[in-house]
Amino acid sequence: MGKRNEKNGKSYVKCLRCRECKREYEIAPIHICDVCFGPLEVEYEYERIKLTKSMLKSRKPNMWRYRELLPIDGDPVVYDVGFTPxxxxxxxxxxxxxxxxxxxxxxxxxxTLSFKDRVVAIAVKKAKEFGFNAVACASTGNLANSVSAIASIYGMKAFIFIPYDLEPTKILASSIYGVEVIGIKGSYDDVNRLCAEIAEKYKIAFVNINIRPFYSExxxxxxxxxxxxxxxxxxxxxxxxxxxxxxxxxxxxxxxxxxxxxxxxxxxxxxxxxxxxxxxxxxxxxxxxxxxxxxxxxxxxxxxxxxxxxxxxxxxxxxxxxxxxxxxxxxxxxxxxxxxxxxxxxxxxxxxxxxxxxxxxxxxxxxxxxxxxxxxxxxxxxxxxxxxxxxLAEYIPPIKIIEPYVERFEEAFKNDLAKFKQ
Ligand SMILES: Cc1ncc(COP(=O)(O)O)c(C=O)c1O
Ligand SMILES: [Zn+2]
Known part of the structure; x- marks a missing residue:
């Protein structure tokens, strides 16, 4: 990773700030301003950040090359996220x-093959820093996959809340990690409301609720x-x-x-x-x-x-x-x-x-x-x-199935094959 900022590997995060009333908050697993209910956002000490094109050139091709502008302290566990084609x-x-x-x-x-790996790589690391032992999410599928995988790498308990009728592959690609996958009878908005209630009651880091300001970075x-x-x-x-x-x-x-x-x-x-x-x-x-x-x-x-x-x-x-x-x-x-x-x-x-x-x-x-x-x-x-x-299933034509004989192949492609003759 190269050298971190001189404050012992600490990030350059200055504070959380309300996007609406601009009130400042300490760095904590909170996401809403208690005065105006506006969302909180991470603010950095920009004047202290020195990041040049040549510094970037010497860094590994992953998202941590921009670490000065990301909100984690110390080194991440999941490295090879980002720098996609x-x-x-x-x-x-x-x-x-x-x-x-x-x-x-x-x-x-x-x-897990989506941009959600970027947000979850931050969120789970941050959850660990805040002392949580369990993470969770309300998801439309990709976030579920990503939290399942990255929580497993960190060895954390994970509760994955999804609408019950998501694509089977998305459900399987969460369950494979041995996490708790919970299908909710309702829309995503129902899932999200339920998760907000659970987050109030239990010490669980919901990556897109109580950790949201860090996650979204x-x-x-x-x-x-x-x-x-x-x-x-x-x-x-x-x-x-x-x-x-x-x-x-x-x-x-x-x-x-x-x-x-x-x-x-x-x-x-x-x-x-x-x-x-x-x-x-x-x-x-x-x-x-x-x-x-x-x-x-x-x-x-x-x-x-x-x-x-x-x-x-x-x-x-x-x-x-x-x-x-x-x-x-x-x-x-x-x-x-x-x-x-x-x-x-x-x-x-x-x-x-x-x-x-x-x-x-x-x-x-x-x-x-x-x-x-x-x-x-x-x-x-x-x-x-x-x-x-x-x-896509019903929009893609079925494949041609033939017996394993050259004649069958020739029958199937009568019109195309003339131009490929040796
Ligand atoms: C593949 C994919 N693209 C884009 C988005 C949209 O992201 P956002 O919620 O940040 O608008 C999602 C959200 O789940 C997603 O799964
Ligand atoms: Zn506010």
Whole structure:
């Protein structure tokens, strides 16, 4: 990891601060201001942080290379998280007639193939620092997988709360770790409300409730990587999936912090939020020009990982979109599937339904002219298609099954084979 700050491996965190009334709080497992009920956010001693491009060059390719801007003390146990591929999507550029398309793919993140590994790597470490012996989460699936895996590595007890009807693969990919997986008869919002009540009563670190201010900071590493991997020149547009609305705000915070410490000159990227049509509270608010969103009571979408009807950071996500000059879109289930297929066929990436939402939103934004084909755009893929196969099953043609004879093969491909003759 290289050298930590001189205060004995302590982070550069200054305090927690209420996003609304700006009241300062000590570093503790709390998440809401007791005066105005605003959310608390981590603040750093920016003036003390010295982080240069050459320092970064010498560090390992994982999220801890940005440790000065992350809120953990001492060294993490789970190292190889982050620094996922960011590449130019030439085939897509050709297909859509666009000048510059970039993809950042957290579908190959470690250990559980989604961007949630970033937030959980911070949250579980922080839970340990605060003296918790048990961690928990309210999840739409990916967070469940990540908490299960990382809590196991730390040897902590884990309670995983999910809507009972999630994709079977997502459930299995939590249960495999031998943790307590609890399916709740209700929507994600019911799961979250239940967890908030349990967190009041028991000494359990709910990563996205009482540890939330620290947890959400992990998402900044996705933004830091975008900046660094693009040689500190941000694209004109970035399209980001939204569920609770945290990731998009933290990518934005990452850019602002890089500017504060002198690693970025300007931040003039426009931020675009994507949600599925069947659960699009933030997108609807942005489109209507409203600051406040109306919660969706009964989400109905194949993109279950984004099905949060009452997003905790929805207000701030809409604000980032507005302030950056971006926009928001919400593709239908059909568009999500078609987007997943285009990505697979053109770039070899099998993204999850959330990626289909993001890419589907990008296609809509291109078609409506909100994103110009002559600009540069980055598409944020955050999960892996192998976890949401059920959503696609009925749209993928069945395979050809034949007897093991050359003649059968020739019969099956009569029209194609002439051009491959030796
Ligand atoms: C694959 C994937 N992408 C994006 C998100 C959205 O993250 P956020 O809740 O920070 O908006 C989630 C949330 O569960 C997710 O699972
Ligand atoms: Zn407050």
């Amino acid at each position: 960011l590449f130019r999507a030439k085939n897509l550029e050709k297909y859509f007639g666009c000048k510059e398309i970039w993809i950042k793919n957290d579908g190959v993140n470690f250990p 992990g998402s900044k590493s996705y933004g830091f990587e975008i900046a660094e991997q693009l040689s500190f020149k941000l694209p004109d547009h970035i399209v980001v999936p939204m569920a609770g609305g945290s990731l998009i705000t933290k990518i934005w915070k990452a850019f602002q912090e890089f500017k504060t410490i002198g690693l970025l000159k300007e931040v003039d990227t426009k931020m675009y939020g994507a949600q599925p049509e069947g659960c699009a509270p933030i997108v609807n608010a942005v489109k209507k020009g409203l600051a406040i969103f109306t919660p969706v009571k009964e989400p109905k979408t194949i993109a279950k990982s984004l099905a949060i009807g009452n997003p905790p950071d929805g207000y701030y996500a809409a604000k980032v979109i507005r302030e950056s000059g971006g926009w928001a879109e919400c593709p239908s289930d059909q568009e999500i599937i078609s987007a997943i297929k285009i990505l697979a066929e053109k770039e070899g990436i099998f993204t999850e339904t959330a990626g289909g939402v993001t890419f589907g939103a990008f296609i809509r934004l291109l078609e409506s002219g909100k994103i110009s084909k002559s600009d540069s755009v980055l598409i944020s893929l955050t999960g892996n298609g192998l976890k949401t196969q059920e959503a």
